[in-house]
Amino acid sequence: MPRPRCPRCKRPASHCLCALIPDLASRTGILVLQHPDEVDHALNTAHLAVLGLRNAELRVGEVFEDLAGWLAQPDYRTRLLFPGEDACPLSVVVEEDDSRPVRLVVPDGTWRKARKLLHLNPALAALPRVTLTDAPPSRYRLRKAPMEGSLSTLEAIVAALNVLEAPADYRALLRPFDALIDGQIAAMGEETFKRNHLR
Incomplete structure (x- = not known):
């Protein structure tokens, strides 16, 4: 018999994260386009980000x-948050002579699947691209980053909002993420974590 799950955060009821999820406003709009393979992933960080943001x-x-x-x-002003040769730093968008808020479109999936989303949706690939510079290192201690500067979807959204909405601080969105990571490490045991992930 499956364990009861929280209908909101989708975690097992005994590990519900809802108490840690903030309720944050922003001028910036966020549209996450999630690959179907991510929906049932244990660490569905995009879902946590959307739960914590009103916009x-x-x-x-x-x-x-x-x-x-x-x-x-x-x-x-709609922008695609995704690296590429033609991507401009997000800080450049802040300096644009345009008072409209930004709407960030964020593909969610592995790098390969995110690229597939762009390939299958030409209107998405055609959007002006922005990228993060000087973002803090990932707190995703359970997964080795495929390239320098890689962040989970949630971390990328937090870093982007901290640029676009400065001086507001959106790190409260990371609280359920940190608890999720800590819970995964506790479940596997400290020794197993150190052996397999601290290299």
């Missing part, structure tokens, strides 16, 4: 038929 939404799929409608919001 955020999450869509799941590979091909987003309604993407053009979602992106057509003239009240926002």
Whole structure:
């Protein structure tokens, strides 16, 4: 018989994270496009980010038929948060002579699956790209980063909001994430964690 789960944070009821999830406002809009393989992942950080932000939404799929409608919001400057040769630092967007708030579109999945989302959705790939510079190192101690500067989706959103919404601080979004990581480490045992992850 499956363990009861919290309908909001999707964690087992005995490990519910809802008490740690903040309720934060932002001018910046966040649209997370999540690959279906991430939905049932034990560390679904995008879901935690959207729960903690009032101006955020999450869509799941590979091909987003309604993407053009979602992106057509003239009240926002829409940008794709994804690295690339033509990506400009997020700090440049802050300096633009445009008073409209930014809407960040954030693909959620492994690097390979995130690239697939861009490939399958040309309107997504066509968006102006922005990237993070000088972001803090990842707190994701359970997974070896595939490249320098890699962050979980939640960490990337927090870092981006801290640039766009300065001096506001969005690190409160990391509290359930840290608890989730600590819980995973406790479940595997300190010795196993040290043996397999501290290298």
